[in-house]
Amino acid sequence: MSPATMRDTARGGAYIPADTSGDGPGGTVGALFAEWTKLWSVRATWWCLAGSFALMGVFAPALGGSIANGYRDDGVHTKLPIAESPAMALNLVQFAVVALAMLVITTEYSTGSIRTTLQCVPVRGRMLFAKSVVIFPIMFVVGTALAALGAAATTPLLFEYGDTDLGKAVPTVLFAGVYVALISVFAIGVGAAVRSAVGTLTTVFMILAGLPGALVISSNELAQEISDYLPSIAAQHLMVGDMEPYSRPVALIVLLAWVVAAQLVGYLVLRRRDA
Amino acid sequence: MITLREVTKRYESTVAVDRLNLEIPPGQVTGFLGPNGAGKSTTMRMIMGLDRPSSGKVLINGQPYASIKNPLRQVGALLEAKALHPGRSAYNHLLAMARSNGIPRRRVGAVLEIVGLEKVAKKRAGSFSLGMGQRLGIASALLGDPQVLLFDEPVNGLDPDGVRWVRELMRSLAAEGRTVFVSSHLMSEMQLTADRLVVIGRGKLLADAAIEDVIARSSLTAIRVRTPDSTGLAELLTQLGNRASQVQRHGDNEALVSGMSVEQIGDLAFELRVRLHELRVVEASLEEAYMEMTAASVEYKSPKPPAEPAPQQKFEV
Ligand SMILES: Nc1ncnc2c1ncn2[C@@H]1O[C@H](COP(=O)(O)OP(=O)(O)O)[C@@H](O)[C@H]1O
Ligand SMILES: [Mg+2]
Numbered sequence: 001m002s003p004a005t006m007r008d009t010a011r012g013g014a015y016i017p018a019d020t021s022g023d024g025p026g027g028t029v030g031a032l033f034a035e036w037t038k039l040w041s042v043r044a045t046w047w048c049l050a051g052s053f054a055l056m057g058v059f060a061p062a063l064g065g066s067i068a069n070g071y072r073d074d075g076v077h078t079k080l081p082i083a084e085s086p087a088m089a090l091n092l093v094q095f096a097v098v099a100l101a102m103l104v105i106t107t108e109y110s111t112g113s114i115r116t117t118l119q120c121v122p123v124r125g126r127m128l129f130a131k132s133v134v135i136f137p138i139m140f141v142v143g144t145a146l147a148a149l150g151a152a153a154t155t156p157l158l159f160e161y162g163d164t165d166l167g168k169a170v171p172t173v174l175f176a177g178v179y180v181a182l183i184s185v186f187a188i189g190v191g192a193a194v195r196s197a198v199g200t201l202t203t204v205f206m207i208l209a210g211l212p213g214a215l216v217i218s219s220n221e222l223a224q225e226i227s228d229y230l231p232s233i234a235a236q237h238l239m240v241g242d243m244e245p246y247s248r249p250v251a252l253i254v255l256l257a258w259v260v261a262a263q264l265v266g267y268l269v270l271r272r273r274d275a
Numbered sequence: 276m277i278t279l280r281e282v283t284k285r286y287e288s289t290v291a292v293d294r295l296n297l298e299i300p301p302g303q304v305t306g307f308l309g310p311n312g313a314g315k316s317t318t319m320r321m322i323m324g325l326d327r328p329s330s331g332k333v334l335i336n337g338q339p340y341a342s343i344k345n346p347l348r349q350v351g352a353l354l355e356a357k358a359l360h361p362g363r364s365a366y367n368h369l370l371a372m373a374r375s376n377g378i379p380r381r382r383v384g385a386v387l388e389i390v391g392l393e394k395v396a397k398k399r400a401g402s403f404s405l406g407m408g409q410r411l412g413i414a415s416a417l418l419g420d421p422q423v424l425l426f427d428e429p430v431n432g433l434d435p436d437g438v439r440w441v442r443e444l445m446r447s448l449a450a451e452g453r454t455v456f457v458s459s460h461l462m463s464e465m466q467l468t469a470d471r472l473v474v475i476g477r478g479k480l481l482a483d484a485a486i487e488d489v490i491a492r493s494s495l496t497a498i499r500v501r502t503p504d505s506t507g508l509a510e511l512l513t514q515l516g517n518r519a520s521q522v523q524r525h526g527d528n529e530a531l532v533s534g535m536s537v538e539q540i541g542d543l544a545f546e547l548r549v550r551l552h553e554l555r556v557v558e559a560s561l562e563e564a565y566m567e568m569t570a571a572s573v574e575y576k577s578p579k580p581p582a583e584p585a586p587q588q589k590f591e592v
Contacts, residue, residue: 008406018420026377
């Protein structure tokens, strides 16, 4: 036992029956409250958030700066929308966010606290729903803030090559929020299916980075086409809104399909396997 | 009331619980006994809807656990201690549980007080000792003030004072009319706590009876016969030989007879005109009755009797 372990010097008292006035809602709403409480009462949440902002703070300006330098060296007179380098940086930064989302469920399996959670909320679907519904808006805010701060940090490094048109920047920033929220819910679904943190992170990493990496470098045309429908590529189309090879609504549908598939698999595993 | 009907749980190669039928009534402490690996924890996990039975039904007050709305208000359980995030404080752990079932926040303070953890409530639960972890587990079981309570080996890691406290708590909960189902692999603990015993071995039900009946039914419970008349004793034992399940002779003047009542032996001695100096029931201890029952089902038999004092002494106070 670690030296930090305390000694049990407690003295138990007599039983006190509950005073039932002022009951809360319980049920599905109670499950949401519980997930909210759990999320903010562990340090990992804060570490992952701090990590994601630190990564964005470094990578968005670095990417933007090097693109602007490239323009200067080549003597081209194009402009880079200020929110585009944060969107690109999300390819990396998303893993800090994904880590936070998947920990919401994988930590419960690694610590055994899933047994407590399922005692409180025994309906498997409700438990998964509560985790996902709590994570979604939080991650929307996080993703939006990440992209906005990334854009703000990048702008001075773009010099005359920066395109500060807010009509382009604002949608990109908001869709970054949408993507981060969706990919977090996706990660929770994978976490419910895989259960171990390492297994979940590996699976998500393969789908978000490994697979597109492999497909993009292959010379096979079909592989290239398939890669367009992977979540992290669809995310770029969603955020940048480039219409090629498909529009934002299509990108959103592609992403939603991934989220629904992951949640469905997670739910089926929860239903079938013992806790 | 907890009801199990023909419940079987199979893992890949093992049958952990084998066609178990049980009714755990309210108002009593029901002890759930069996050697390690007998299937006690598996049974409790199935009652709590954590493990799914391979076949059979498990009901609490007539409902499966998962269909109970806000279940903590009806059923509380301490399964393994420390089913919690080590980085979360004891208070927040209980608060999240309370919120999930609409239990007011002040109940968290109340249960922490009951178990005596109010001073360390804001400390990380991971820094707790085994005994404190058990206390926190007990606090979470009491959170919803439930009518049905399950405790899986609750005294593990507690000091003698803690053990006594748990025992009194269980008795007081049962006295209020609640259903209390407590597992242990130690008869000595159950002897002091339980009204009824459910004994299992290798997943099978071995006994389900009031404590007195468990003792009475043991073949180790016998009638001791002593007489100054050694030829009379020989004659008595010959007659008894056909009817008693076991007759053990100790010297010329004494014998132990099992499987017959005092009345039957007394009447026979009267008929045969054998003078008796002693005729009385020698009860098996509960411990002996339990050992006898489970001898065939201990999962990993030790090759030799252990030289150390038997572990069942550990929690005796
Ligand atoms: N998740 C599991 N997977 C495989 N076997 C298990 C699992 N849980 C328990 N068992 C086996 O089931 C049997 C009963 O275990 P358990 O219920 O823990 O017994 P007890 O609590 O009475 O000591 C043991 O043989 C154990 O190895
Ligand atoms: Mg056990």
